[in-house]
Amino acid sequence: METMKQYIEEAEKALLHTYNRYQIVLDKGEGVWLYDIEGKRYLDFCAGIAVFALGYHNRKYNDALKAQIDKLIHTSNYYYNVPAIEAARKIKEVSGMDRVFFTNSGAEAVEGAIKAARKYAYLKDGRTDHEIIAMEHSFHGRTMGALSVTGNPAYREAFEPMIGNIRFASLNDFESVKKALTEKTCAIIMETVQGEGGVIPAQESFLKQVKALCQERDILLILDEIQCGMGRTGAMFAWQHYGVKPDIMTTAKALGCGIPVGAFLMTEKVGANSLTSGDHGTTYGGNPLAAAAINIVLDLFAENHIIDNVKETGAYLERKLDELAAEYDCIEGRRGRGMLQGLVFSRPVNGVIQKALEKGLILINAGANVIRFVPPLIITREHVDEMAEILKSCLDEME
Numbered sequence: 545m546e547t548m549k550q551y552i553e554e555a556e557k558a559l560l561h562t563y564n565r566y567q568i569v570l571d572k573g574e575g576v577w578l579y580d581i582e583g584k585r586y587l588d589f590c591a592g593i594a595v596f597a598l599g600y601h602n603r604k605y606n607d608a609l610k611a612q613i614d615k616l617i618h619t620s621n622y623y624y625n626v627p628a629i630e631a632a633r634k635i636k637e638v639s640g641m642d643r644v645f646f647t648n649s650g651a652e653a654v655e656g657a658i659k660a661a662r663k664y665a666y667l668k669d670g671r672t673d674h675e676i677i678a679m680e681h682s683f684h685g686r687t688m689g690a691l692s693v694t695g696n697p698a699y700r701e702a703f704e705p706m707i708g709n710i711r712f713a714s715l716n717d718f719e720s721v722k723k724a725l726t727e728k729t730c731a732i733i734m735e736t737v738q739g740e741g742g743v744i745p746a747q748e749s750f751l752k753q754v755k756a757l758c759q760e761r762d763i764l765l766i767l768d769e770i771q772c773g774m775g776r777t778g779a780m781f782a783w784q785h786y787g788v789k790p791d792i793m794t795t796a797k798a799l800g801c802g803i804p805v806g807a808f809l810m811t812e813k814v815g816a817n818s819l820t821s822g823d824h825g826t827t828y829g830g831n832p833l834a835a836a837a838i839n840i841v842l843d844l845f846a847e848n849h850i851i852d853n854v855k856e857t858g859a860y861l862e863r864k865l866d867e868l869a870a871e872y873d874c875i876e877g878r879r880g881r882g883m884l885q886g887l888v889f890s891r892p893v894n895g896v897i898q899k900a901l902e903k904g905l906i907l908i909n910a911g912a913n914v915i916r917f918v919p920p921l922i923i924t925r926e927h928v929d930e931m932a933e934i935l936k937s938c939l940d941e942m943e
């Protein structure tokens with residue numbers, strides 16, 4: 545068998561170098577644990593970037609996918625298939641939205657949301673110069689449309705020109721939104737809790753002000769719930785904490801728990817007045833295998849009381865992180881909600897993350913100075929304690 549080092553050398557010759565990967569080759573998972581190909585075990589507080597909510601090697605999830613593989617994997621969207629119809633019913637139930645379009649990824653869900661918003665505005669006045677307001681420090685994906693509304697200039701620069709007519713405002717600064725507003729504004733897009741940008745929740749008052757503005761002017765509110773949705777903050781979708789319902793919502797990441805699938809959803813008002821036949825499509829989106837993943841994920845969320853665990857164990861995680869923040873001078877504070885948490889450091893965190901990995905704990909950052917905690921949603925207090933112990937020992941060694 546090749547060693548980890550040999551595999552990594554081979555990977556670096558063949559894969560496009562768009563990631564500075566951690567130097568481990570992962571092999572298998574069990575619950576909240578991952579194993580590399582040399583058998584070393586890791587406590588996983590990354591969950592494939594907020595994806596694997598149910599934990600690895602979940603028997604019922606695996607069996608449901610295997611059954612669907614043996615039945616039918618793909619049909620195209622020229623025909624109906626039962627798993628997609630069921631998935632649409634279930635996602636409507638948990639979101640309260642009316643219409644859904646399934647995609648293969650988060651970025652594609654954002655692309656679809658942007659197209660729906662532009663079409664909605666176009667049908668109203670026939671113009672093609674509508675503007676979208678997006679937030680600084682936001683992250684919406686790497687395709688050209690999603691990148692255009694991503695508030696990180698370094699990600700965009702080399703790929704200009706963007707799709708155009710995007711204006712940026714600051715999250716939680718309503719005045720900045722009003723400043724960016726023009727006659728041509730057709731939509732405002734934001735993450736309900738910014739993930740990649742440093743784990744920054746939108747404040748309730750801000751969300752409500754933006755929503756009121758949108759209603760007053762018939763502007764569409766697009767909430768990107770790709771990272772903060774699917775139970776991660778202690779509600780199925782983070783906006784449900786505040787009752788600020790979007791006109792269009794995106795979801796992905798934990799929606800399929802590892803099978804690549806996303807969705808954008810909308811209210812009936814937008815559904816009936818935006819994209820129609822010929823306007824949008826996808827070969828794979830919502831195929832029977834992807835839809836089967838959504839179905840079993842939503843079933844297991846209910847059966848295993850996942851959201852109750854996020855509320856309880858998420859509160860415990862929050863307490864533990866607050867304790868760490870109080871104990872260590874290098875930690876400035878904690879941000880986040882439920883099991884989407886960030887510890888803000890006064891210095892870059894990559895050294896700590898590297899040391900934690902050596903000690904068998906997988907953590908990720910969100911920006912240079914923030915450690916992000918996005919564990920599988922099935923973690924227990926014992927896992928939180930173990931994580932905190934390892935993190936403390938890393939910080940102690942680095943003091």
Ligand SMILES: *Cc1c(COP(=O)(O)O)cnc(C)c1O
Nearest residue numbers: 649650651683684685739770771
């Ligand atoms: C990850 C993410 C995306 C992009 O999803 P991909 O599946 O990587 O394309 C978009 N928005 C948010 C908030 C995300 O966290």
